[in-house]
Amino acid sequence: MQLLIAVLRGQPDLAAGLQRYLGALLTARDHSFLYAESGILANTGFFSELRHRLGNRVLPPVLDPRFLRDLLDEVFDEDDDATWLAHITPELWQALLDVLACADSTLHHIRLELGEALRILACRLAALGLEPDMVRYYPALVEYGSPFLAQQREMEQVIADLQQRNGDAQAVAIDSAHADVLLDQCRDVLARIRRQSRDAGAAVKLTWHLTRAEQIIERMHTMLGLLKPAEATPRVTAAMQFLIELVRAEARRNSVRDLVSGVTDLLSMQVTEHASKTGEHYVARDRSEFFAMFRKAAGAGVIVAFMAIIKMFITSLHLPPLWEALGYSLNYGLGFVLVHVLGFTIATKQPAMTAATLAAALDPRKGSAGALDELVETIAQVSRTQIIAIAGNVLLALIVSCAIAFAWPLVFGAPLIGTEKAGHLLHDLHPLLSLAIPHAAIAGVCLFLSGLISGYYDNKAIYNRVPDRLRRVKWLRRLLGERRLDGLAVYIEHNLGALAGNLSFGFMLGCMGTIGFLLGLPLDIRHVTFGAANLAYGSQALGFQVYWVDALAVSAGVLLIGLTNLAVSFSLALRVALKSRRVHLAGVRALPGMVLRRFWQRPRDFFWPPAE
Template identity: 45%
Template structure:
């Protein structure tokens, strides 16, 4: 460190190499070693205090580096999303990983990128306490009398405030924001007024600078206008819950909120005195910029931030659907059972069609097409008839549970008993749906197989097919459980797809646009078209989710065959029907060991289907809500106590649910 400070005594240029060497001396061996970084900064401050020449040399050098470069881009660009689309931002950051962007040495923003390796430096820069940085500034001898530096800061900060204000005005007039908050057109927009107010204040400050006086910006009215802008942004976010949201709207809101936050910070700095409080705010701004610079080329950050609002909206839509999958009383439990039984009958015929399609001699694409068509149309028929597929529940009920956890956390208390009661309701609703699916799918498959044998004189499943079906059910001699996990992922994805298309139907106003189609109105008539449009608006997500779920189930096995990958799917309802086909195909001559292992495989396949889809949906729902539930163990313990004391309600609702809650 002494050698670097010695060089600065004779270094008269504004090149950044000495600064890079000085930062290398401050940088700890480990990026997260904040204690070592603090000691290094304090050591530099001590050297400057003991040697006035070092102090003057370093201060003069830093002034040359700063005054010869533009600060405005650091204040207006770092930490604020660029004016580009989501895919453009993703592609730009991807390219920057293997081909870094060119640096403009005239911008302080780019100088920081050359001086700091932000992946390594951001942690320790933020770990050093602000008071330690202030002590270093004091040791450098920067005081109120530094008129040149102060004037430079005021000019750059005023220019940055103007840039941010203009951006806010432009974003506030975007058609996408106006569409979600039409009142902004009926009244004078605060996004316009804040720019007018700021320009007047900036003009007064610049006039004072020209006269040699030290200006202080009056930001009181600006803060009121910015608060009004924040209220509009909040209302737009709330209206998105009914009208839907898009990635482009999310990016506009992110850019607007980031610009507002940065402008508020600059207003605080410009309206403060040149004193300790101002230097403390400047240090806070520096650390904030370093934190933002750390993520400026992060693919994960741009993907998460731009899809955050959409992910919340998708999981919210799924959660609303999930309310219909949770039963609270016996009437609802039996209604769920009947609905699942209807789906079990349809699945029995879907399993038949899949076996028959497998008998055809087709190219791999042909098998994938027929399997996907069978699954997709079958699942869509299940939805149209208001039946229930058991494995579709977890992706929906997980969002409902996440909403309850979010409500409990936001109230500041655990509400464990309420959450435990909801978990019990989810468990018995799921049990009802599984029983309805399996108990009807298996007899339906049995009747189909026996009828096929009577009508054709041959078994639906020949000996080779029987062996294949039984092998696919074996829990440890085949990949049944990993394949069941793949099916669970598909179930989870179908839940997200359902929420996405429900959001899309609202945001793109699909029902209203359907009613504007002249040829469709002439074909169906106004009243029938209105009913069709309303049905599409209410059910587009569910139909799309079932359609794409069928595509995934029907094509994954074929894709695995084409690419030589051991991937396929196993679904509990189809597996139970396939077991019956194998049983009839063997003339009921299966050994009891095969029976036992096959039925165990069916049960484990169902468990893996449910656990994987539920876990993924719950994690995404909690993440979208930014909820961290730290009492998961307490919730599991409460559920364990309930199950030991009273296991019945986990499978069948008691006669009086209110009495059950009181006993708990």
């Protein structure tokens, strides 16, 4: 840049030629769509935009010589162009503009194009203010004077004033103060809608509208600032920042990652928020809750012992792969739903919920010191809750499975399983001679996904008002009566997510082996509670005549399967929860040391609740 400025200063004819060329280039192209669309979500919707971006990555669009936006794509065609542009100082930009001495006609054309872009954005913002999803959360938009409509009328006055002066911003100061105030009022409405959506649910469509409206308001503020009279250097700085913003936006124009992460933030926040509310029920704060958790986990262990028998029965039928996968899925899914309906709990499902609870303790709105102290206490509570829940699941699964295996021959006259099947069950639990640990990690991923599904359907139940819509189903009202239907609606409101999460988790577990078979990959699942049940059935079938080294290895395998289930699901869930709340790990670097100090001072709290 310094060399270019020196050459142009030394050869005025070259400077004049470059100035004429740039002036002709800028005045011949349409600017408005660059200013009004670059870096702003389209009005097509999330999934249409996703398909559009994927298509453009495969086949780039044709450049149109009529638009400045396409010229920007042609000139700044590297992803890092915005980076080196940002390193050029405002003084160098000012020196370049001084030596080029842009003609007034070019500057007037740019200002008029800014005005046209403002008109486009004002109309689009007004239309967004009338979207049904926005009005639903903020009825005042149609009941009273809407700032979205008012800003459009005010912007027309600003644009008319600009056009009367032929784009000369220095002739008379542009009176855009009222327009700025109305835009700020629009931003306040969007903030209120975001807050209300935390309680009333959110959807991708609503998030799309909110994000797009916020981007439009920010762009309009920027362009109004460029049209106001200002000192030369601050104006150049603002203009160059705007140029860099446009270049960066065009470089990321077809980025799928930016689209997904930028639009789904509110929805992911809602999913993890509902998951954290559910996770609060999985944290034992005192001894009464601690022993209650053991009883719930013990009940689930009893049911899993019978689910393991049903799975072995389905396996013995040697069904075709599709029907076998369906049988496994229904066994797992309906079994987990029964566990939830009866008020029991599966220990490995807790991390996906408690991770969101831990992330909630790190909410940026709380003080950092208080948040970390609260988080350390929550970690201690979660630790002992997980331990007692796993103990309840595993102990009861072992005891009930052994009891069933001993009673089976007495009732049916034959052993439950043969020695060959018993050896196969124990081999699948061996941490070194089988893929038990990788398969446990796959089960951990399924646990994480089921937690997301649970939070998603809890959010969906609120956003789509499922309970209220159930009460309007006439045949259900005739079948159940008003009182029972109301009870069903209340139950669905509080349990739809858990039912959907448990059922989907069961289907993921049931289909994983068949998917591996179809793909020719060693895919399968290992779950600690089912592993404990299989350990009991296999050992009893062999008359507990297992070499002590193998018995120790298989028992360790069950323990490692449980740890892997918990570690994988918890780490994935915590990462999503922290990201949704925009919590940076750099802000919690002191956390490991605080947890270690707490463990050193009071280790018992991590395993046993303190006195009341």
